[in-house]
Amino acid sequence: xxxxxxxxxxxxxxxxxxxxxxxxxxxxxxxxxxxxxxxxxxxxxxxxxxxxxxxxxxxxxxxxxxxxxxxxxxxxxxxxxxxxxxxxxxxxxxxxxxxxxxxxxxxxxxxxxxxxxxxxxxxxxxxxxxxxxxxxxxxxxxxxxxxxxxxxxxxxxxxxxxxxxxxxxxxxxxxxxxxxxxxxxxxxxxxxxxxxxxxxxxxxxxxxxxxxxxxxxxxxxxxxxxxxxxxxxxxxxxxxxxxxxxxxxxxxxxxxxxxxxxxxxxxxxxxxxxxxxxxxxxxxxxxxxxxxxxxxxxxxxxxxxxxxxxxxxxxxxxxxxxxxxxxxxxxxxxxxxxxxxxxxxxxxxxxxxxxxxxxxxxxxxxxxxxxxxxxxxxxxxxxxxxxxxxxxxxxxxxxxxxxxxxxxxxxxxxxxxxxxxxxxxxxxxxxxxxxxxxxxxxxxxxxxxxxxxxxx
Amino acid sequence: xxxxxxxxxxxxxxxxxxxxxxxxxxxxxxxxxxxxxxxxxxxxxxxxxxxxxxxxxxxxxxxxxxxxxxxxxxxxxxxxxxxxxxxxxxxxxxxxxxxxxxxxxxxxxxxxxxxxxxxxxxxxxxxxxxxxxxxxxxxxxxxxxxxxxxxxxxxxxxxxxxxxxxxxxxxxxxxxxxxxxxxxxxxxxxxxxxxxxxxxxxxxxxxxxxxxxxxxxxxxxxxxxxxxxxxxxxxxxxxxxxxxxxxxxxxxxxxxxxxxxxxxxxxxxxxxxxxxxxxxxxxxxxxxxxxxxxxxxxxxxxxxxxxxxxxxxxxxxxxxxxxxxxxxxxxxxxxxxxxxxxxxxxxxxxxxxxxxxxxxxxxxxxxxxxxxxxxxxxxxxxxxxxxxxxxxxxxxxxxxxxxxxx
Numbered sequence: 001x002x003x004x005x006x007x008x009x010x011x012x013x014x015x016x017x018x019x020x021x022x023x024x025x026x027x028x029x030x031x032x033x034x035x036x037x038x039x040x041x042x043x044x045x046x047x048x049x050x051x052x053x054x055x056x057x058x059x060x061x062x063x064x065x066x067x068x069x070x071x072x073x074x075x076x077x078x079x080x081x082x083x084x085x086x087x088x089x090x091x092x093x094x095x096x097x098x099x100x101x102x103x104x105x106x107x108x109x110x111x112x113x114x115x116x117x118x119x120x121x122x123x124x125x126x127x128x129x130x131x132x133x134x135x136x137x138x139x140x141x142x143x144x145x146x147x148x149x150x151x152x153x154x155x156x157x158x159x160x161x162x163x164x165x166x167x168x169x170x171x172x173x174x175x176x177x178x179x180x181x182x183x184x185x186x187x188x189x190x191x192x193x194x195x196x197x198x199x200x201x202x203x204x205x206x207x208x209x210x211x212x213x214x215x216x217x218x219x220x221x222x223x224x225x226x227x228x229x230x231x232x233x234x235x236x237x238x239x240x241x242x243x244x245x246x247x248x249x250x251x252x253x254x255x256x257x258x259x260x261x262x263x264x265x266x267x268x269x270x271x272x273x274x275x276x277x278x279x280x281x282x283x284x285x286x287x288x289x290x291x292x293x294x295x296x297x298x299x300x301x302x303x304x305x306x307x308x309x310x311x312x313x314x315x316x317x318x319x320x321x322x323x324x325x326x327x328x329x330x331x332x333x334x335x336x337x338x339x340x341x342x343x344x345x346x347x348x349x350x351x352x353x354x355x356x357x358x359x360x361x362x363x364x365x366x367x368x369x370x371x372x373x374x375x376x377x378x379x380x381x382x383x384x385x386x387x388x389x390x391x392x393x394x395x396x397x398x399x400x401x402x403x404x405x406x407x408x409x410x411x412x413x414x415x416x417x418x419x420x421x422x423x424x425x426x427x428x429x430x431x432x433x434x435x436x437x438x439x440x441x442x443x444x445x446x447x448x449x450x451x452x453x454x455x456x
Numbered sequence: 457x458x459x460x461x462x463x464x465x466x467x468x469x470x471x472x473x474x475x476x477x478x479x480x481x482x483x484x485x486x487x488x489x490x491x492x493x494x495x496x497x498x499x500x501x502x503x504x505x506x507x508x509x510x511x512x513x514x515x516x517x518x519x520x521x522x523x524x525x526x527x528x529x530x531x532x533x534x535x536x537x538x539x540x541x542x543x544x545x546x547x548x549x550x551x552x553x554x555x556x557x558x559x560x561x562x563x564x565x566x567x568x569x570x571x572x573x574x575x576x577x578x579x580x581x582x583x584x585x586x587x588x589x590x591x592x593x594x595x596x597x598x599x600x601x602x603x604x605x606x607x608x609x610x611x612x613x614x615x616x617x618x619x620x621x622x623x624x625x626x627x628x629x630x631x632x633x634x635x636x637x638x639x640x641x642x643x644x645x646x647x648x649x650x651x652x653x654x655x656x657x658x659x660x661x662x663x664x665x666x667x668x669x670x671x672x673x674x675x676x677x678x679x680x681x682x683x684x685x686x687x688x689x690x691x692x693x694x695x696x697x698x699x700x701x702x703x704x705x706x707x708x709x710x711x712x713x714x715x716x717x718x719x720x721x722x723x724x725x726x727x728x729x730x731x732x733x734x735x736x737x738x739x740x741x742x743x744x745x746x747x748x749x750x751x752x753x754x755x756x757x758x759x760x761x762x763x764x765x766x767x768x769x770x771x772x773x774x775x776x777x778x779x780x781x782x783x784x785x786x787x788x789x790x791x792x793x794x795x796x797x798x799x800x801x802x803x804x805x806x807x808x809x810x811x812x813x814x815x816x817x818x819x820x821x822x823x824x825x826x827x828x829x830x831x832x833x834x835x836x837x838x839x840x841x842x843x844x845x846x847x848x849x850x851x852x853x854x855x856x857x858x859x860x861x862x
Contacts, residue, residue, distance in 0.1 A: 168710050168739055203732050210706030210736055236812075237707040238819030 004153050006042040007033045009054060011159025013043050013062050013069035013142070016134045018348075022186065025222075026159045027063050028250055032446035033156075034059055042147050042155065045071065045139065049169045051147040051155060058142035068134045069142055094120060117329065149177035156453065158184030158220075162201075162208035167215045174215065182218040182453055185244075187370025187391070188229040189288070196288035196368060198322045213237075218456035219244040220449060222371040223392035245452040248396075250442030251376040267350035269358060272342050278313035279416060280359035280383075282352070282374035283366065285328070285343075286321030290365040290388070290406050295331060295341065297412035302336045306417040309340050314363075317355060319345040356381040361419050361426070364393060365406050372396045380439035384429040386415050400433050458859045460486055461557035462495040462588075463548075463567045465531040467504050467513040473687045474774040475590055478657060479563055481842040482588070489852045496551055498534035498544065498567065514538070514547050522613075527604045528597065529614060531566040535621070539569035549579045558859060559630070561586040565593060565618065568625040584630035584858065591635060592642050594618040599768055600690065626650060631854060635773070636795035655849040656795040658842035659777040662753045669750035673758035675742055680760035680822055681713050682787075685752065685778065686720035691769030693723035695789070699765040699814040701729045705740045707819050714741045715755050721745035761785035761821045764792035765814060777840040780805070783829055785821045787814065796840070803833055 007030050015023050033039045041054040054062070061067045093100045097116045104111050111119075147153065157165070161183070174181060190197050190205035197205060213219075213234050219242045221227035227246045234241040279298075283289040298314045301307045320328055320343075331337040347355070356362075362378030362385035369375075369391040376396050378385050387393050388406040397403070402419075404411045419426050462479055471480035483493040496512035504513075516530060519537050523529040538544045548570055552560075560571055560583050574580045594615040601611035626632060626647035633653050634640040640652045686692030696716075701724075708714065716724060721743040724730055730737050744755065756762065762779035766789055776796050779786045786805045793800050793807055800807050804827040806817040829837065838844065846852060 168735065171710050206704055206706075207733055207736050210704050210733075211710055214706075214709050236819075237815070238822055239707070 004040065005038070006040040006051065006053070006147055006153070006155050008044060008051070008155055008157040008159065009041050009059070009062055010043045010157070010161070010164040013054075014071070014164065016065065016068040019065065022158070022160055025184065025186075025249060028442040029158065029446050029449055030059075031063055032443065033450065034063070036450075040147070043069065043071075043139070043143065044157075044165050044170075046164070046166055047072070049166070049173070051149065052139070052143040053145055053147050055142055055144045062142070066134050067142070068136050070136050070138050094123070115325065117332070149173065149179040151178040151180075153177075153179040154182055155179065156182045161212075162204050165208075167208065167211035171211065171215045180217040181215055182220065182456065183212060183216040185212075185219045185221045185226055185230055185370075187222075187226050187368070188233055189368055189370065191233055192229060193288075193368055196286075198286075209233075213239045213242060216242045218242055218453065220453055220456075221246045222249055223395050225392035225395050226370045229391075243456040245456060247449040247452055248440045248445055249371055249373050249376065250445040251373065251380040251439050252441045267348065267354040269354055270342070270344060273313060273315065273355075273358070275311075276313045277311050277360045277420065278315045278342070278358075279361040279363050279420070280315045280317065280355060280378070281363040281365070282317040282355075282377070283364075284318040284321040285316060285324045287323050288367050289318075290367050291316060291324070292327050293365050293406060293409050293412055294363060295327065295337065296409045297416060298341065299334060299336045300409070301413045301417050302340055306413075307340075307420060309336070312340060312420060314341045315355065315359070316341065316343045317345070317347060317352065353381075356383065359383055361386065361416065363412075363416070364388065365404070365412060366390055366393070367406050369393050375401070376440070379433055379437050382430055382434045382437070384419055384426045384433065386412065386419065398437075400429070400437055402429070457490065457492045458558045458855070459492040459494070459555055460559045460561050460586075460855070461552065461555050462493060462561045462563055463571065464495060464497045464563040465499065465534045465566050467497045467499050467509045468495045469510045469513075470508045473689070474657065475563070477660075477774055478590065481658065481660070481846075482561070485842065485846045485852060486855070489856070491855065494555055494557075495563075496548065498538050500530045500534075512551055514544055517541065517544075526601065526606055526610060526614065528600050528606075531564065532614065532617065535566040535569045538567055539573050545570070545573065549574060549577075552580050552583075557583060559584055559586055559855065561588050561633075562625065563588050564590055565621045565625045568621055568628075572624075572628075585625070585628060586631050586633060587625050587629040587643075588633040589622075589635065589639060589643065592639050593622060596769060603690070603694075622646070630858070633849075633851065637797065638794065651854070653849045653851050653854065655851055656840070656845050657774045657777050658840050658845035659774060659781050661841055662756075662781070663749050665750045665754035665757065669748065669754040670758075672744065672747070672751040672754050675712050676715075676758065677712075679711060679713070681715055681758070682818065682821075683715045683717065683755055683759035683762045683784075684720070684765070685717040685756075685762075685775050688719035688723050689769065690723075691766050692720040693727065695765040695767045695792075696720065696724055697727055697729045698767060699789070699811050700763075700818075701727075701733075701737065703811050703815065704733060705737055707815055707822075708740045710736070710739045712740065712742050715744060715759065716741055717744040717747045717752055717755060719745065756782045756784070759784055760826060761787055761818070763818070764788035766792040767809075780837045780840050783827065783834060783837060785824065785827045787817045787821055789814070799837070802836065803827075804829065 009030060011023055012026050019027050041059050042051045043054060045052050093103055097113050100116055101111055188209060190202060191209050194202045219230060221230060221244060224246045227244055231241055281294060285291050302309055331341055356377060362383040364372060364375045364387040366388055367390055372393045375385060375387055375393055379400060385401045386404055387397050387401045389403045390406060402415060404415055464479060466476060468476045468479045471477045479495055486493045498514050498516050501515040516534050516537055518533060519541055521533055521536055523532055538548060552574055562568060562571060562585060571585060597618055598611050598615035601614060602608060623646055626643055629650055631651045632643045633655050634643055635657055637654055640654050643652050684696060722745060725743060762782055762784050764776055764779055768791060773795050776788060776792050780799055788807055789809050790807050799805050808814040808817040
């Protein structure tokens with residue numbers, strides 16, 4: 001008896017913003033899965049503790065981001081709440097940091113100016129986030145009943161499951177119905193290095209991973225490194241390891257998105273990078289990604305006169321995450337950084353593609369990665385790259401990348417200077433990348449994913 | 457009939473916690489040897505009242521003391537109160553006159569100021585004193601005070617006062633009863649001329665659970681589960697939190713896998729570490745806060761292993777004896793094995809002192825079939841029953857010799 005598989009879209013169904021990270025993986029795989037006649041789609045309904053089958057007609061709009069499924073709101077759109085006088089007063093005061101500081105002090109709260117600057121920056125970013133372009137529809141309108149779970153059913157899940165699933169209930173459902181559950185494992189950082197996880201998420205993620213390997217029958221890991229981490233964890237915790245395999249992520253940034261409805265405006269390089277030579281690091285700014293090492297390496301090279309402040313730039317692409325307030329403040333205050341480090345966020349796929357194309361050098365100093373998609377993307381664009389070896393990065397970079405310890409600030413400084421100033425060395429590395437690197441497209445990644453999963 | 461007056465800082469009318477059970481065992485054993493054994497205490501009225509208290513027990517009323525405001529020093533204050541409060545001193549003086557004991561046995565050193573005054577004032581001038589120690593108290597109290605947030609200098613002051621008390625009492629005693637060989641070494645060094653007996657903590661022979669008692673195990677549906685039994689004594693709570701909960705209980709499947717019995721239940725459940733993962737933890741843990749002896753025995757018989765995650769504290773380690781006597785797998789820290797070191801390498805016993813090592817040991821045990829002991833191994837484990845402990849130590853013979861000698 002062959003398996004009836006359901007690809008779980010619990011995350012995509014709720015997602016109204018730009019698809020990045022895990023949402024992107026779920027959608028890219030699901031688009032390819034939709035081409036297969038024997039693949040169904042489902043969502044998990046936490047309220048009713050069951051999987052529900054998605055109406056085939058609703059799958060494409062969900063994957064294109066045209067509809068967002070409401071699991072708990074009434075069908076009609078709620079009017080925007082009026083802005084209260086209190087909200088408006090706060091907004092006005094927040095525009096004047098010292099006034100805001102004084103007001104908060106009267107309320108018994110102490111904020112430094114740098115903390116206020118971080119609040120302002122965070123709120124500005126939140127406001128500038130792209131507005132949802134999709135229509136909200138209630139769950140009942142996109143599902144056609146419960147998934148009939150039995151021993152021949154397999155649920156394939158790879159979304160933000162710690163947010164939208166309840167693994168303990170799924171464990172109970174499995175005991176009753178005997179279906180199988182396959183999960184995508186991105187990394188085990190919350191178990192191995194909780195210091196690199198947003199504090200408010202540590203418990204949630206530990207809980208998720210703690211239960212996942214009791215629930216999953218099969219796991220598809222996004223790298224062999226992640227697979228090894230998983231096997232080690234299961235061995236340490238005495239958990240029978242699920243059947244597992246690894247697959248690479250696609251790195252074609254501007255992928256064909258049939259029917260996506262997301263019209264990308266023509267991309268242009270940001271004006272501050274016109275005519276500049278720049279090194280590029282694409283990642284959310286957060287402790288694990290280790291922007292500080294690059295900032296220090298870069299400013300040291302500038303201070304020593306080994307880079308050209310008129311021409312050379314370090315570009316950070318990604319939003320500001322958690323616990324980087326001091327670093328951002330330092331970069332904002334440091335005259336060298338002000339002039340030569342460019343921070344960009346909320347950019348489109350086309351703009352990112354352009355940034356990759358024009359970069360002189362790719363950088364990836366992260367302390368740990370489950371895959372390291374930006375490194376794959378940089379190599380996919382034929383770039384010379386400097387990277388740490390942490391986690392899966394060596395697996396992605398092979399012998400096409402120069403590796404530096406993430407804590408070796410002087411090493412990063414020297415290597416960046418060398419790559420910028422020794423065109424022969426850089427070009428040789430670029431040629432080697434162009435000649436031997438085989439970028440993985442999302443089509444190829446999905447083929448591997450489904451073929452290997454079938455064997456598990 | 458020769459007579460022993462035992463003095464303690466808690467009543468033993470209803471022996472529940474380890475210290476009470478130890479005194480109760482002394483009482484039973486001496487009674488079996490033809491001795492009369494009477495225990496009197498200065499007790500904390502916040503912890504004991506009503507039927508848990510006997511006519512010779514006296515509630516602690518705080519007196520002017522250098523330790524005022526500090527937690528966990530009620531026992532030290534009990535000694536000061538008994539020796540300096542006219543009402544309290546008169547109570548114990550009358551008791552000694554009424555009983556005319558052949559021995560006064562001090563359970564822990566704290567009431568030594570009272571006995572010293574009784575001796576000095578001629579109430580019991582010649583009565584030999586037996587110092588029954590449950591642990592070398594000073595360093596333990598220091599650690600507990602610091603952990604409870606007491607100023608370090610104050611904690612040291614308290615520890616030094618207890619050390620002075622223990623030294624003086626050791627030298628003044630006719631004999632010392634220690635709970636472990638390592639404690640015995642300490643006392644031999646402090647009082648080289650005083651005989652020291654090692655009476656490890658033991659357990660009573662178990663009751664037979666009824667069919668009703670056995671229903672406590674139903675929740676485990678025949679699966680392997682681990683048993684943890686403990687009082688609300690802080691080291692029991694801290695140990696479970698640190699060695700098991702801190703890194704999560706995910707080495708158990710999301711099914712009831714642990715039975716937590718006794719007063720330790722409230723301390724674990726209410727702790728932030730437990731609450732932070734309450735859904736995962738409660739899926740795996742079942743609390744039996746008020747468990748009867750029969751239910752506890754049923755849970756023990758149904759369990760796959762007994763765990764003793766104790767990282768500090770003296771205590772009586774009676775739970776260790778009970779774990780060994782159960783014939784189940786035992787996963788314990790070396791602190792929990794204090795007094796039972798001879799079992800550290802015994803079949804079915806795994807000693808682990810760090811969270812990772814403790815988890816590894818549990819994983820290993822869970823992957824193993826139920827423990828089967830040979831007849832010799834089972835007999836060795838039975839040496840933890842109280843009757844065997846006293847017989848091996850020669851404690852009763854010492855009393856008998858003293859009386860005959862007198």
